[in-house]
Amino acid sequence: xxxxxxxxxxxxxxxxxxxxxxxxxxxxxxxxxxxxxxxxxxxxxxxxxxxxxxxxxxxxxxxxxxxxxxxxxxxxxxxxxxxxxxxxxxxxxxxxxxxxxxxxxxxxxxxxxxxxxxxxxxxxxxxxxxxxxxxxxxxxxxxxxxxxxxxxxxxxxxxxxxxxxxxxxxxxxxxxxxxxxxxxxxxxxxxxxxxxxxxxxxxxxxxxxxxxxxxxxxxxxxxxxxxxxxxxxxxxxxxxxxxxxxxxxxxxxxxxxxxxxxxxxxxxxxxxxxxxxxxxxxxxxxxxxxxxxxxxxxx
Numbered sequence: 001x002x003x004x005x006x007x008x009x010x011x012x013x014x015x016x017x018x019x020x021x022x023x024x025x026x027x028x029x030x031x032x033x034x035x036x037x038x039x040x041x042x043x044x045x046x047x048x049x050x051x052x053x054x055x056x057x058x059x060x061x062x063x064x065x066x067x068x069x070x071x072x073x074x075x076x077x078x079x080x081x082x083x084x085x086x087x088x089x090x091x092x093x094x095x096x097x098x099x100x101x102x103x104x105x106x107x108x109x110x111x112x113x114x115x116x117x118x119x120x121x122x123x124x125x126x127x128x129x130x131x132x133x134x135x136x137x138x139x140x141x142x143x144x145x146x147x148x149x150x151x152x153x154x155x156x157x158x159x160x161x162x163x164x165x166x167x168x169x170x171x172x173x174x175x176x177x178x179x180x181x182x183x184x185x186x187x188x189x190x191x192x193x194x195x196x197x198x199x200x201x202x203x204x205x206x207x208x209x210x211x212x213x214x215x216x217x218x219x220x221x222x223x224x225x226x227x228x229x230x231x232x233x234x235x236x237x238x239x240x241x242x243x244x245x246x247x248x249x250x251x252x253x254x255x256x257x258x259x260x261x262x263x264x265x266x267x268x269x270x271x272x273x274x275x276x277x278x279x280x281x282x283x284x285x286x287x288x289x290x291x292x293x294x295x296x297x298x299x
Contacts, residue, residue, distance in 0.1 A: 037278065043271035050265040061272040070248055071273065074256040077163050081252065082231035084167045085174075090223055092171065093178025094216075098208075100179070101186045111183075114176035122173070126240025129169035130156070159249035162242055166234075166250055169241055174230060178223050185219035186212070225288045232281055253277050 047057045065071050096114055100107055117125065132138040133156040143151040155161035189212060197207050235254035242250040244259070253273055261270030 040271045040274050040278075043268055044275045046268050048267040048271070050267065052267065057268070061268045062276075064269055065272045065276070068269075070251060071253075071256055073248060074251040074253045077250060078232065078252050080163055081167055081170070081234070082228060084164070085170045085231050086224060086227045088167070088171045089174045089178050089227055090220070092175045093223065094182050096175065096179040097182035097186055100183055111180070114179050116176065117173045118177040120173065122234070122237040123240045125169055125173045126237045129165065129172070130241050133165050133168075156242065157246055159246050162246060162249045166238055166241055170231070170234065170237055173237075174227060178227070181219050181223055182216065185216045189215050221288060221291065225284060228284045229281055232277055232284075 042054075043052060044061050045056050045058065046053060047055050047060070100110055104110070120128075133153070135141070135152075135154050135157065140151060140153045143153075155165050193211060194207060197211060202210075233254055234252055235258060238244060238250055238252055238255050244251045244255045254277065257270050257273040257277065260266045260273060
């Protein structure tokens with residue numbers, strides 16, 4: 001059958017359509033994301049206050065940052081918050097996924113209930129938990145009204161415990177999403193392998209520890225990356241729940257960056273804190289991307 005073949009190397013006008021459609025969004029990402037990242041890095045080496053002022057001062061802003069006691073508290077808090085947030089959300093999400101994977105009745109209802117908090121913004125989550133944990137309005141008041149008048153739960157106003165209220169609210173919101181990821185992972189495991197293990201008489205605990213949990217390694221990695229980046233950039237949850245208080249007991253790097261830049265008019269110092277957060281995110285995400293690319297090449 002005769003057919004006409006287009007000369008190699010020549011493209012029609014229509015063949016440029018995908019690039020033409022993608023170009024505006026690529027340009028916006030380059031300018032709005034990577035351009036402002038570069039701008040923040042430049043500002044962090046200047047003495048900018050309320051407005052950008054391109055008088056370069058070397059690493060002065062970083063020296064000020066790491067000698068600032070408020071930044072030290074923010075870093076300590078992010079380690080407490082991120083570690084508890086990741087561990088608790090991962091374990092609870094895995095446990096819920098295992099229970100739902102037992103083919104229970106009304107599975108769809110339970111999935112919806114657990115996933116619903118993720119549909120809420122961090123602001124709404126913070127406000128809900130601010131009401132629940134407020135000593136004068138929420139849990140404490142409710143239990144005391146039931147007759148346990150000596151009951152006390154004042155973590156929200158206790159400087160030593162307030163950061164844990166942020167952990168509770170954050171875990172409550174993200175656990176359903178982690179459960180959904182683990183449930184998808186569980187449903188993707190080869191059932192023939194599990195059936196063979198059961199026929200060989202392997203106990204359930206051994207099946208989970210030797211087969212199921214190792215098979216979920218990619219899900220663990222994905223959950224860790226998502227939870228870690230959510231923890232590092234948490235801002236609205238803290239603002240809605242504690243506003244960084246009492247004092248600055250629940251200060252996180254994200255709230256430090258915002259208040260320093262836009263409230264205290266220390267743009268250079270705020271940019272330095274933003275760059276440190278960016279580096280922390282890169283340390284987490286780059287190994288993950290490298291792992292994914294290596295798996296793709298192997299696949």
